[in-house]
Structure formats: C-alpha cells, structure tokens
Amino acid sequence: MQTADIRQRWLDFFAQRGHTIVPSASLVSDDPTLMFTVAGMVPFVPYLTGLVPAPYPRATSVQKCIRTNDIDEVGKTPRHGTFFQMNGNFSFGDYFKEQAIAYAWELLTTSEADGGYGFDERDLWVTIYEDDDDAFRYWKQVAGLPDERIQRLGKDTNYWSTGQPGPAGPCSEIFFDRGPAYGADGGPATDDDRYVEIWNLVFMQYQRGEGTGKGDFDILGELPKKNIDTGMGLERVAFLKQGVENMYEIDQVRPVLDRAAALSGRRYGADHDDDVRMRIVADHVRSSLMLIADGVNVSNEGRGYILRRLLRRTVRAMRLLGVDTATLPELLPASRDAMKAAYPEVATDFDRISRIAYAEEDTFLRTLASGTNILDLAVADTKKKGAAELPGDTAFLLHDTFGFPIDLTLEMAEEAGLQVNRTEFDRLMADQRSRAKADAKNKKTAIADLSVYSAFRASGETVFTGYDVLETETSVLGILVDGASVTRASTGDIAEIILAETSLYAESGGQEADAGTIVGTGFELEVLDVQRPVKGLTSHRVSVRAGEVGVGDAARTVVDADWRRGATQAHSGTHIVHAALRQILGPEAHQSGSYNKAGYLRLDFSWNQGLSAETRSEIEDLSNQAIRDDLEVTTRVLPLDEAKALGAMALFGEKYGDEVRVVDIGGPWSRELCAGTHVRHSSEIGLINLVSESSIGSTSRRVESLVGRDAFRDLATERAIVSQLTSSLKTPREQLPDRIAELMANLKAAEKKIADFESRQLAQRIPELVSGARRVGAVTLVSAAVGSLRSSDELRSLVTGVRERLGSDAAVVALAADVSGKPAVIVGTNAAGRETGARAGVLARAAAAVLGGGGGGKDDLAQGGGSDVAAIPAALESISTSLS
Ligand code: SER
Numbered sequence: 001m002q003t004a005d006i007r008q009r010w011l012d013f014f015a016q017r018g019h020t021i022v023p024s025a026s027l028v029s030d031d032p033t034l035m036f037t038v039a040g041m042v043p044f045v046p047y048l049t050g051l052v053p054a055p056y057p058r059a060t061s062v063q064k065c066i067r068t069n070d071i072d073e074v075g076k077t078p079r080h081g082t083f084f085q086m087n088g089n090f091s092f093g094d095y096f097k098e099q100a101i102a103y104a105w106e107l108l109t110t111s112e113a114d115g116g117y118g119f120d121e122r123d124l125w126v127t128i129y130e131d132d133d134d135a136f137r138y139w140k141q142v143a144g145l146p147d148e149r150i151q152r153l154g155k156d157t158n159y160w161s162t163g164q165p166g167p168a169g170p171c172s173e174i175f176f177d178r179g180p181a182y183g184a185d186g187g188p189a190t191d192d193d194r195y196v197e198i199w200n201l202v203f204m205q206y207q208r209g210e211g212t213g214k215g216d217f218d219i220l221g222e223l224p225k226k227n228i229d230t231g232m233g234l235e236r237v238a239f240l241k242q243g244v245e246n247m248y249e250i251d252q253v254r255p256v257l258d259r260a261a262a263l264s265g266r267r268y269g270a271d272h273d274d275d276v277r278m279r280i281v282a283d284h285v286r287s288s289l290m291l292i293a294d295g296v297n298v299s300n301e302g303r304g305y306i307l308r309r310l311l312r313r314t315v316r317a318m319r320l321l322g323v324d325t326a327t328l329p330e331l332l333p334a335s336r337d338a339m340k341a342a343y344p345e346v347a348t349d350f351d352r353i354s355r356i357a358y359a360e361e362d363t364f365l366r367t368l369a370s371g372t373n374i375l376d377l378a379v380a381d382t383k384k385k386g387a388a389e390l391p392g393d394t395a396f397l398l399h400d401t402f403g404f405p406i407d408l409t410l411e412m413a414e415e416a417g418l419q420v421n422r423t424e425f426d427r428l429m430a431d432q433r434s435r436a437k438a439d440a441k442n443k444k445t446a447i448a449d450l451s452v453y454s455a456f457r458a459s460g461e462t463v464f465t466g467y468d469v470l471e472t473e474t475s476v477l478g479i480l481v482d483g484a485s486v487t488r489a490s491t492g493d494i495a496e497i498i499l500a501e502t503s504l505y506a507e508s509g510g511q512e513a514d515a516g517t518i519v520g521t522g523f524e525l526e527v528l529d530v531q532r533p534v535k536g537l538t539s540h541r542v543s544v545r546a547g548e549v550g551v552g553d554a555a556r557t558v559v560d561a562d563w564r565r566g567a568t569q570a571h572s573g574t575h576i577v578h579a580a581l582r583q584i585l586g587p588e589a590h591q592s593g594s595y596n597k598a599g600y601l602r603l604d605f606s607w608n609q610g611l612s613a614e615t616r617s618e619i620e621d622l623s624n625q626a627i628r629d630d631l632e633v634t635t636r637v638l639p640l641d642e643a644k645a646l647g648a649m650a651l652f653g654e655k656y657g658d659e660v661r662v663v664d665i666g667g668p669w670s671r672e673l674c675a676g677t678h679v680r681h682s683s684e685i686g687l688i689n690l691v692s693e694s695s696i697g698s699t700s701r702r703v704e705s706l707v708g709r710d711a712f713r714d715l716a717t718e719r720a721i722v723s724q725l726t727s728s729l730k731t732p733r734e735q736l737p738d739r740i741a742e743l744m745a746n747l748k749a750a751e752k753k754i755a756d757f758e759s760r761q762l763a764q765r766i767p768e769l770v771s772g773a774r775r776v777g778a779v780t781l782v783s784a785a786v787g788s789l790r791s792s793d794e795l796r797s798l799v800t801g802v803r804e805r806l807g808s809d810a811a812v813v814a815l816a817a818d819v820s821g822k823p824a825v826i827v828g829t830n831a832a833g834r835e836t837g838a839r840a841g842v843l844a845r846a847a848a849a850v851l852g853g854g855g856g857g858k859d860d861l862a863q864g865g866g867s868d869v870a871a872i873p874a875a876l877e878s879i880s881t882s883l884s
Helices: 003-016 042-049 097-109 133-143 234-241 254-264 272-293 302-320 328-339 350-384 392-400 406-415 422-443 447-458 561-585 613-628 640-645 708-729 733-763 766-771 792-805 831-835 840-851 869-883
Strands: 058-066 083-092 124-129 150-153 166-177 195-211 217-233 471-481 484-486 488-490 494-499 516-520 523-534 537-550 554-559 591-597 600-606 633-639 659-665 670-673 688-695 700-707 774-776 779-789 811-819 822-829 855-857 861-865
Touching: 003 058, 003 083, 003 097, 003 234, 042 058, 042 083, 042 166, 042 217, 058 272, 083 097, 083 234, 083 272, 097 133, 097 166, 097 195, 097 217, 124 133, 133 150, 133 166, 166 217, 195 234, 217 234, 254 272, 254 302, 254 328, 272 302, 272 328, 272 350, 302 328, 302 350, 302 406, 328 350, 350 392, 350 406, 350 600, 392 406, 392 422, 447 471, 447 484, 447 523, 447 537, 471 488, 471 537, 494 523, 494 554, 516 537, 554 561, 561 591, 561 600, 561 613, 561 659, 561 670, 561 688, 561 700, 561 708, 613 688, 613 700, 633 640, 640 659, 688 708, 700 708, 708 733, 733 792, 766 779, 766 792, 779 792, 779 869, 792 811, 792 822, 792 861, 811 831, 811 840, 811 869, 822 840, 822 869, 840 855, 840 861, 840 869
Parallel strands: 124 150, 779 811
Antiparallel strands: 058 083, 083 217, 124 166, 166 195, 195 217, 471 484, 471 494, 471 554, 488 537, 494 537, 516 523, 516 554, 523 537, 591 600, 600 700, 633 659, 659 670, 688 700, 774 779, 811 822, 822 861, 855 861
C-alpha cells in the first residue's frame, strides 16, 4: 500500500464520520512555546485549551511534523524520523474515549478491500495509562482484546503533552507485533523494535504545568472540555504495509537512500554502519527539503540552526560513505520527486529551495576545509607537547565556529592517533546550552499565559474598521493589568484594552502597530502598542493619561493621522521596492521578511550576492518611476486559490486563511497577498530613498529605504552637507570627490614627513642612552625612563636601536615611557645576554607587575604595561635587581 493510499484512506474514513478535513499547517509552528509543529494537534491547541472556540466539533488532518530530540536515533532504529507525517482525528468536546477507541480499531482491522488498513487483530497490542480502567474496559468491549494484550504503563510513556505547559492527558497506544524474529516476547512493555507503536490516542482533558523530563510535571486542572487528539504515524504504517524493514525504505524516502548508495558506490545492506549513514542521509535530506519549503532559512540559531544541522549531518554522513564532493544536487531532486505528489510546492518552489540547500552544502564544504586546518594545527601542537588528548576547547571551537559535529572531530583526531577531552567539551557544550535555554525562556510566552484572553475571544473577533476610517465609536469589553482581568484602570496605569471594534492597526505582516489614542467620557488613553495575542482578538496596550476607564464604557479609537499616512506610504513602498527588485533581479528575488513604519521600510529577500551601486540605483529609479506613474492601488478579498491563480505573491512561512486580501498596485504591476494599510495612489508615497543594502546571511540580503517626508529630509541633510563642503573647500560640487582625494593624498605625504622627522629625532637619543650603560651582574644594562612618547612602537624602536649599538657582549636594554598617560616598559636582550639567563619576557612581566599591569613576550623582546606612571623608576629598578 503506497503512502498516498494510506493517507487517502485515512481522510476518507474520518470525513465519512463527520470530521472536517483540515489541510496540514506549516512546519513552522504558530505556538510561541514550540519551535516546530511536533504533532498533529499543534495547530489545534487553541481549540483544545478552549482559548478560541473550535470552528468544527470534529476534525482530521495529515500533518507535517518535525522532531529532532531523537536525532541520534535516526537510521539506527526502524522508526525514528526527523520529518514525519501524523494522521490525526480530533474531537473538541464532542466524542471521547469509547468512540476514539472504536474508530481506531475499525480503521486498523477493516479489510483493505473495504477501505481499511487490513491489519490482523492478532498482531495488535495496546498500552493504557496505569489507572485508566475506562480505557481498559472499552478495549475489551469494543475490540475484544484479551487482558494480556492490554498493558498498563506509567506517566512517562502514557501521559501525553507537547512537553510544554498546555493541554495534556492519559493516552493509549496501539502497537503492531512484527514477530519473534525482531525481539523478545512480552508485548510493547518489553521491546521497542519488535512492537512498533503505530497510533496514539490521547484523551486530552487536563492542563499541565511546567516540568522538565517526561512525566515530570503537575496537572493544573481540567480543560473546559474533554477532547480527543490522536496521531497515527504515516511512515510507520507505510513501512509495515509495504513489507519493508523500516521507515527509510518506504516509497517516499527510499529513492534518496538509493541515490546515496549509488553516489558512494556502496551497497545498501552490506555493512551496518554504512546502512545507518544512508538512512540518515535519506531522512535528513527529506526534512531539509520540507523545512525550506515552509520558509525556514539556514542560520545559527533557532529553526535555521536545526536546518543547518540536518544539512551538515547529511554532508558528514556522505563523507563517511566516502564522498567528499557536493552531493545535494543529486540527493535533493530525488527527495523532491518522491514528495511532490503529496506536497506540490516542493517542485514548484524547487529553485528557491535548492539554492538555499546547495549554498549551505558549499559553505560547509569550505568550512570543513578551514576547520581541518585548525584541527591539523591542534593535532601538531598536542603531539609536540607529548599529550594524548586534544583539548576540549578546540573541539568546542570546531563545533561552535566551524560547525563540526563532535563525532567528526573524534574521528579525525582518531585518524591522527589522538583522543579528545570529552569531559571539557561536554562541559562547554552544557554551558552554552544553559545560556541558550535561559535566552529562550526569556523570549517565550507560555500558552497558559494566553488563557486570560479566551473569555474575550469566545464572544467574537475584534472588528477592524481602520481600512476605511481613522476613528471608530466602540465599547470597552475588557481591561487587563499585569496579565489579569480587572474592571477599571486609572491615571498612570499601563493596561491592555480589549474593544469590540477598532480602527487601530495591530502589528502584523511587517507593518508596525498604529500610534493613536483611545478616548471616552472622562478618560484618555495613549496607545503604546497594538497586538493580536490570539487569532482574531486585538489587544491595545495603553498608558492611561487622564481619568479612569472601566469595562462597558463607550470609547472612541483615534488613529494618529500623520503616523498612519507615513505607515501606509511605507507599506505600499515595500510592495513597490519588492516589485522593482523582481523586475530587475528576476523572480528568484523573493521577499523573505519585511518591516515598515512611518517613514521607513526594510525588505529582506533571497539573493546570494551583494548588489552593485548601479543595480541599487536601478531599483531606486524604477521604484520612483512607479511613484511618478501614479499607479492606482486597489484591494479585494478573494478565495486563496483564486488569488494565487491571479499570480498574487504569498510569503513563505506566512499563514493564510481560506479568504485572502489581494493588494494591487497598477493592476498586476505589483500583486501581493497583504492585510496591511495602503495609499490609494502610488504618487502619495512621494519619494523612496534607498539608503542601504546589506547581507543578512549567505542567501539573504536586506534593503532599507526612507519613504515620503523622511526620504526628502535625508536628501536635504545630504544637500546641506555638500553645500557646506563646497563653500569650505571652495570647490564646485562636481569636483568635490577629486578635491577630497587630493587633500587626503597631501595629508598622507605630510604625515609621512612628520614620522620620518620624529624617528630621526628619536635615533638621536640613542648615543646618550648607550652612554648610560652600566654593568649589572653578568650583563651590560641600559635602563632608563625616556619621558613621554606617542606610541609603544617608538619605544620599541629605541630599545632595538640601543641594543644594536651595544654590540655582541651580553646586554639587556630596558626602557620605559609614558605613552598617552599610561606607563609602558619594553625589554630587549641580545644573544649573549640570553646565554647568561636573561629573559626579556620574564623581566617585562616582573616590571609590569610593579606598574600595576601585565606583560609578556619572547625571550629577545617583550613588553609590559600598567596604570601607574609614577611607578616607572621602581619598575626599572626591579629589572636591575633581578639581573644583579
Ligand atoms: N499528540 C499525540 C502524539 O503526538 C497524538 O496525536 O503522539
């Protein structure tokens, strides 16, 4: 049974039983506590917690998921994939335990001919939560399972949550027994590889709190409703139904594995380690393809880092298979071809996806080369010292800066006959992880914190009137202070205000929130921020400037008209710059992010090289041409498919509903899906002044522009500067660059003359210093304070000059000076001096200690510094004492 068939049977089965089919959400989760969509239930969390009323009582989906916590198991077990698809059926307060169990049993055991999966009842086992007697009873009643095939297990395995505070509940897992050839008897409680978990039924009726490991969390209370969340592993059922050994051999994955085998010239099935490597490649290539398709780009943190890790582990596995050239151009298309039937975007968007993946492979191959140099040096150094272990900080540097997985370092060290100090490496990694964790914790908003909004959201969506009007009469539905619902707020308070309607734009789609006020009888609120903490609900963060506001009061939202004009100019400007970029660079220059506010816009786009000055001017010219052409700006709301058919540009990683707003500037000249506020005619933008273009990673660039009045003001400032220069240099504008270049050249020549003169003067001091030489211990010592100097370079050249004049008898020169207010001492020795045991580094360090600082260097020349100029005589004295 092909994977596509298993998927279709699932959707048909549940659709026939009253479930709404919901398309897969993006891998990039909406939930701020989760980096990725890790389960089929993630997009439904607001319905499970009751934060947002569920639009349907039952739903079913086949959800793309990413989990990387078991990344080290990939390829070693039959069932661990970093990317996988989870078939789910969900009930939001509708059916519960008994019906969920009945559906699962029916679909699994109905024959293939009748639309089911045709599993033999005798091969199926289940586990339940230890005290879930109801589940036990239903499994006996509904499925007729004998007692010994229903195993009771603890909270660590049979109590499910996403690992974060949020919805949770006891669960019941269904397993397929692959038979005695795969492991010991005794059911799922005994053996993981023989009994493969295929389906998890979660009876989701509780809210869990904070906690770390599995099962280590408190239950805070019941959810408003009893829900069902189930997840069947599509890949797992596929490998069992396709009669293959593991999930890497199914129709959607195997082609990549075969490609890896062909490229390496090794045979799959011949060697265990090689097999694992090929399976890692097959898994990671597919995960990378799907992640990039959902808008993830390579970076050093968060999601981008996970993507980078997957791609680098692929390169690494291929290297261990004996291929050290780029292989993604072969592997990625194989994965695309296996996945495009289920996810057509991996083919239509392949240009962009492959560009990102191939660039990362090239970068890593280069990095591998430079990292290898570092490793070679460290190996040589370690051997020179006669040690057997590479220091942990070298391994950490290679990991952190060069992206070397530790096993790569271990292996390369081993090739050189060395071990690696793992303890130190692990400690550095743990330090880094706890820093990252602390950082992530600061950024997170737990789902639980959002629950306060659910009551407001339950009474409906906040209506946005601000496309048409700047002011709206409305009423106050709720007030929050410090996250808690209150009835009033008064002068000086910072509060969140929930209204029935608002003309104030909430930050979204790259556009900053509106500035403005909310006023009513007896109160005035200054709007600090406008956000949508949950879908459909707008919250206004305000400072109460005067009076007191209460729930139920009538209020008027007032947008600052000047601010809004600037914001609409900037947002329409962003669309224009995007269209201009694509006309000039080509359609691959696709927007990957944007930000705009009154007077300013920033646009990030996929592109892997800097823009020349000419290209920048061209983009700016074309943008301003579009402004002068006075293009009409129109908006309309259409079904998503129709909008896409019209060629409207959607953004990666952005979520769209069934109905979308399309913004046209000059008809199809610029056509984007966008919910922002816009000017009515492009000429209202006034002016676009492209002020910067920079890199934000290997495949992305950023342009920044000033817009409207701010654009003009910036140019006016430049004009003022130029006119100041023309008058002070008495040079016409056009000749300014030449004139400045000429002045710079003159200045350089003058500086050189001064430097020559000063060094001659310095040299003249040498004879006098030499004449002060005296015998101390076994050497001739010149030791003197030479006053103030401009740099320690001057001091150094005095020391070497004196040393030269002292000839070949044992000599030490120690000179000190005040360099820009700080004491400096430099010590030099000649060869004969060193033979007597004098070491410049040791002497300089000792003198520096007297000066209140540190120092060091080689045996022949060394430098020290400090903070106390008055200590110079004592410092010099310490040198002569230690020589005598
Ligand atoms: N959320 C559960 C899981 O991921 C069932 O869908 O296993």
